Amino acid sequence: MSQALLQTRDLKLSFGAIVVADNISFSLHEGERLAVIGQNGAGKTTFINICTGLIRPHSGTVSFDGKDITGMAPRLIARRGMARSFQLPQLFLEHSVRDCVRIAAAGKAGRLGLWRSLASAVPANDVEHVLELVGMRERGDEPCESLPEGHRKLLDIAMALVLHPRLLVLDEPTSGVSTEDKHGLMETIMAALDEARITAIFVEHDVDIVAKYSTRVAAWIAGRVAADGTPEQVLNDPDIRKNVLGE
Numbered sequence: 345m346s347q348a349l350l351q352t353r354d355l356k357l358s359f360g361a362i363v364v365a366d367n368i369s370f371s372l373h374e375g376e377r378l379a380v381i382g383q384n385g386a387g388k389t390t391f392i393n394i395c396t397g398l399i400r401p402h403s404g405t406v407s408f409d410g411k412d413i414t415g416m417a418p419r420l421i422a423r424r425g426m427a428r429s430f431q432l433p434q435l436f437l438e439h440s441v442r443d444c445v446r447i448a449a450a451g452k453a454g455r456l457g458l459w460r461s462l463a464s465a466v467p468a469n470d471v472e473h474v475l476e477l478v479g480m481r482e483r484g485d486e487p488c489e490s491l492p493e494g495h496r497k498l499l500d501i502a503m504a505l506v507l508h509p510r511l512l513v514l515d516e517p518t519s520g521v522s523t524e525d526k527h528g529l530m531e532t533i534m535a536a537l538d539e540a541r542i543t544a545i546f547v548e549h550d551v552d553i554v555a556k557y558s559t560r561v562a563a564w565i566a567g568r569v570a571a572d573g574t575p576e577q578v579l580n581d582p583d584i585r586k587n588v589l590g591e
């Protein structure tokens with residue numbers, strides 16, 4: 345098999361007595377759509393935070409595209425091609441939608457400065473293309489604070505897409521979004537990922553969304569990967585149904 349795009353080896357981390365990463369060795373390959381499932385507190389976000397540089401593990405390594413990135417700063421990891429979105433979108437609320445995407449792009453390029461306008465700091469085509477990908481070009485001039493939750497999620501994702509990642513890590517992209525809007529949101533996200541040929545990991549609690557949009561599922565229990573396989577295998581595993589899905 346080809347070299348893994350993302351690989352972790354023996355990741356360990358505890359917060360006091362709580363073990364949140366218990367020897368996690370995990371590989372992800374280009375083109376996969378991995379859903380990470382698990383009950384509250386299982387360690388899903390912690391895993392993402394370790395991979396994207398927000399938290400340093402006590403031991404173990406993270407490699408991206410064959411290079412060791414363990415403990416590297418998040419912005420440097422993003423520059424190497426792994427971007428992320430957050431469970432609670434990290435927006436610049438007082439700015440417009442378009443300016444948020446510009447700020448993200450300028451930050452990556454190291455072109456944020458008081459002496460130049462935002463609009464001149466990044467290629468307009470890039471910004472417009474990303475807004476188009478997430479279906480938000482018409483809302484480009486709106487202030488972020490007026491956006492409903494689903495659009496805040498999409499904008500947070502647009503701010504990651506403009507970094508041109510090879511891997512996008514999405515932490516609960518549908519949380520806080522109404523049941524009837526979740527599928528439309530995921531359709532938009534997946535179409536954007538397909539168009540830009542981006543590999544993805546998404547943390548998700550909604551089993552229907554997991555079954556429909558993932559090619560692989562990893563189930564977390566108490567800081568461990570308790571099951572890893574196709575959606576059919578993992579979602580029908582009796583242990584996972586009982587201990588993760590609470591059936």
Ligand SMILES: Nc1ncnc2c1ncn2[C@@H]1O[C@H](COP(=O)(O)OP(=O)(O)OP(=O)(O)O)[C@@H](O)[C@H]1O
Pocket residue numbers: 359362364382383384385386387388389390391
């Ligand atoms: N900085 C921290 N300090 C102490 N404990 C923490 C910290 N971050 C997370 N935890 C604890 O670690 C455990 C795992 O948290 P994590 O956010 O990774 O879980 P999760 O699976 O993403 O849960 P959820 O589905 O609720 O988001 C939880 O018990 C959480 O309270």
